Amino acid sequence: MAAPSKQKNRWHIAVFLAPAVLVYTAVMIYPLFNTLRLSLYSEIDQERIWVGLQNFRTLFGDAIWSEQFWNALANNGWFFVIHMLVQNPIGVALAAILSSPRLRFSAFYRSAIFIPTILSFVIVGFAWKLILSPIWGIAPGMLDAIGLKFLYQPWLGKEEYALTTLSLVSVWQYVGIPMMLIYAALLSIPDEILEAGECDGITGMAAFWKIKLPLILPSIGIISVLTFVANFNAFDLIYAAQGALAGPDFSTDILGTFMYRTFFGFQLQLGDPHMGSTIASAMFGIILIGVCIYLFGIQRRLRNYQF
Amino acid sequence: MTQTRRIPGTAIAAHAVLITYTIIALFPVFVILINSFKTRRAIFRDPLGLPTEETFSLIGYQTVFKQGDFFLYFQNSMIVTVVSLTLILLFGAMAAFALAEYRFKGNTPMGLYLALGIMIPIRIGTVAILEMMVSTGLVNTLVALILVYTAQGLPLAVFILSEFMKGVSDDLKNAGRIDGLSEYKIFFRLVLPLVRPAMATVAVFNMIPIWNDLWFPLILAPAEEVKTLTLGSQVFIGQFVTDWNAVLSALSMAILPVMVLYVIFSRQLIRGITSGAVK
Numbered sequence: 001m002a003a004p005s006k007q008k009n010r011w012h013i014a015v016f017l018a019p020a021v022l023v024y025t026a027v028m029i030y031p032l033f034n035t036l037r038l039s040l041y042s043e044i045d046q047e048r049i050w051v052g053l054q055n056f057r058t059l060f061g062d063a064i065w066s067e068q069f070w071n072a073l074a075n076n077g078w079f080f081v082i083h084m085l086v087q088n089p090i091g092v093a094l095a096a097i098l099s100s101p102r103l104r105f106s107a108f109y110r111s112a113i114f115i116p117t118i119l120s121f122v123i124v125g126f127a128w129k130l131i132l133s134p135i136w137g138i139a140p141g142m143l144d145a146i147g148l149k150f151l152y153q154p155w156l157g158k159e160e161y162a163l164t165t166l167s168l169v170s171v172w173q174y175v176g177i178p179m180m181l182i183y184a185a186l187l188s189i190p191d192e193i194l195e196a197g198e199c200d201g202i203t204g205m206a207a208f209w210k211i212k213l214p215l216i217l218p219s220i221g222i223i224s225v226l227t228f229v230a231n232f233n234a235f236d237l238i239y240a241a242q243g244a245l246a247g248p249d250f251s252t253d254i255l256g257t258f259m260y261r262t263f264f265g266f267q268l269q270l271g272d273p274h275m276g277s278t279i280a281s282a283m284f285g286i287i288l289i290g291v292c293i294y295l296f297g298i299q300r301r302l303r304n305y306q307f
Numbered sequence: 308m309t310q311t312r313r314i315p316g317t318a319i320a321a322h323a324v325l326i327t328y329t330i331i332a333l334f335p336v337f338v339i340l341i342n343s344f345k346t347r348r349a350i351f352r353d354p355l356g357l358p359t360e361e362t363f364s365l366i367g368y369q370t371v372f373k374q375g376d377f378f379l380y381f382q383n384s385m386i387v388t389v390v391s392l393t394l395i396l397l398f399g400a401m402a403a404f405a406l407a408e409y410r411f412k413g414n415t416p417m418g419l420y421l422a423l424g425i426m427i428p429i430r431i432g433t434v435a436i437l438e439m440m441v442s443t444g445l446v447n448t449l450v451a452l453i454l455v456y457t458a459q460g461l462p463l464a465v466f467i468l469s470e471f472m473k474g475v476s477d478d479l480k481n482a483g484r485i486d487g488l489s490e491y492k493i494f495f496r497l498v499l500p501l502v503r504p505a506m507a508t509v510a511v512f513n514m515i516p517i518w519n520d521l522w523f524p525l526i527l528a529p530a531e532e533v534k535t536l537t538l539g540s541q542v543f544i545g546q547f548v549t550d551w552n553a554v555l556s557a558l559s560m561a562i563l564p565v566m567v568l569y570v571i572f573s574r575q576l577i578r579g580i581t582s583g584a585v586k
Contacts, residue, residue: 012490013409017417020402020461023394027458028424031432031439038434094328097321109325111573113332118569120519122541123561126554127335136551138338138354172331180577204317225426233428236521240541256430256522263434264526277434284431291426 036284038277055278069279071250072258073286075163079254080231082167083174088223090171091178092216096208098179099186110183117176125240128169132156156241159251166252170237174230178223185219186212218299225294232287235260255283336562343367343555350551367552368560371543374553377560379532380539384564387449387535388517391456392510398457399464400506404494406465407472408480418469424462429455430522440527447530455523460513471505472498508579511572518565536561 042051140152155165235256246253263276349362445451524538540561547553
């Protein structure tokens with residue numbers, strides 16, 4: 001009895017789905033594909049004409065463009081490497097300490113360490129710019145206090161240090177996220193497993209390396225791919241600290257700032273939406289490759305333990 | 308078992324590491340805040356000192372209030388964040404309910420389609436989004452930002468909420484159906500109140516990125532009357548770069564609302580992350 005009437009009147013499913021699907025399709029998916037499409041066009045005499053892969057040939061082949069592109073990509077790669085080598089290990093270490101049983105004030109530490117993560121890049125970028133500035137002298141003053149003043153450099157102003165410094169600022173800001181996710185993963189390890197290890201004499205550091213670490217590998221995998229996507233799409237911090245020109249001499253230029261300059265124009269450079277789309281398409285490809293490597297190469301090899 | 312045997316040395320070491328890192332995390336915020344209340348001279352002479360009676364000054368805040376329209380920026384940010392969150396939660400919950408509750412053709416593909424946006428950043432489509440907003444006349448309106456943030460937040464919202472809705476008891480919903488409630492009433496009266504904790508998690512996850520975003524306000528709504536607080540403080544600081552009092556005060560004013568939100572919602576946020584909602 002109920003079945004046929006249910007079959008007849010199923011409009012409510014469409015009503016429930018419609019708003020989300022419409023907004024998502026119109027504002028996210030359609031522009032995404034439209035951007036990919038625009039990369040195949042160019043503007044000549046104020047008319048949009050089809051040029052095929054010409055824009056990509058310019059981006060990779062033309063010396064002026066390709067030099068900028070590879071510079072931005074290499075910088076972005078270094079940005080990512082620093083996050084993987086510094087942010088994630090610190091996050092795991094903090095989480096491991098926080099999750100140790102009977103630690104007092106752990107909720108306080110957790111909330112405090114997470115504070116930088118909630119601040120905007122504008123605040124973080126300027127705050128560090130001021131602190132590292134040679135004019136204000138907080139950084140040199142503090143190094144002086146521990147007798148290391150000779151180490152001080154105007155880090156953000158020197159080509160060879162600027163990118164690394166900004167990467168570390170970004171690490172400082174985002175350490176909270178891996179810390180929280182790993183902390184959650186560590187808490188979900190059942191006590192029985194740790195106790196079984198204890199009976200076999202595995203405690204302390206050994207328990208971490210031999211039991212906990214293998215069990216949280218899937219979480220580390222997720223964090224790595226989240227870091228990858230966020231890094232290759234970053235823009236705000238560099239823009240807030242160094243401006244759209246990503247100085248000094250483009251040494252902190254990453255794909256996001258490169259795309260912004262190309263697409264929107266900056267100072268003497270005119271904005272070009274088609275080359276902007278071309279760079280966006282390249283970023284899309286890079287992110288897609290990263291996500292696919294994770295989904296098909298890494299995630300499958302990591303066994304998810306269900307407790 | 309282990310605790311009783313534990314050497315206190317380990318605990319001390321653990322606290323030492325955590326305190327060190329907490330200081331590293333809070334130090335820049337602390338320096339900005341204390342210096343925003345000092346005279347220009349004191350800022351440079353003794354950057355790490357607390358403001359004293361002699362060095363206390365509100366000159367920076369006066370400049371900020373005179374020159375920048377921070378109240379307007381704050382209002383814009385508030386409108387954008389609250390409206391986007393409402394739409395994300397409402398539309399997200401409705402779609403999640405459809406996916407979790409009904410079996411229909413195309414359920415799985417629809418779920419995958421909506422999940423696509425979790426991994427692919429919306430920024431990639433910026434060029435076409437700007438073109439669309441220009442052609443629909445939405446450029447330099449808060450509506451443009453609200454639409455973008457809603458679209459950006461929906462995929463994860465649908466994903467998290469549908470996981471939760473699968474856990475709502477079928478008996479309850481069927482009892483409602485027997486009592487003659489329509490599917491809409493079942494959703495709004497029975498299911499929504501039960502998934503409120505999950506909705507709070509989704510709200511907190513989306514709130515901070517929307518509030519802090521610089522990219523879309525910069526590109527879609529840079530006009531003075533629709534500037535968000537993040538963009539407004541960025542522009543203000545850029546203009547007053549040599550006026551240290553004003554810059555430090557503007558930074559402190561930008562920190563304040565986020566800190567207030569964090570204090571209110573931190574428990575929810577941390578519970579949301581640690582409950583594994585983002586698996």
